[in-house]
Amino acid sequence: MSHLIDEDLVLFSSFGDLNGLLGQDFFCLILGLNHFLR
Known part of the structure; x- marks a missing residue:
């Protein structure tokens, strides 16, 4: 999870x-695309 946060x-x-x-x-x-693609 921390890795995803770092990418953000x-x-x-x-x-x-x-x-x-x-x-x-x-x-x-x-933000929307990033959340949607997850």
């Missing part, structure tokens, strides 16, 4: 700049 943190940091540009909806989309 890497994903968040990688998309952090894009989230700032594209807005909250993009970040929520990434």
Whole structure:
């Protein structure tokens, strides 16, 4: 489980700049897809 959490943190940091540009909806989309694919 900790490994998945670490991957999430890497994903968040990688998309952090894009989230700032594209807005909250993009970040929520990434969260939703990540949860759905699990």
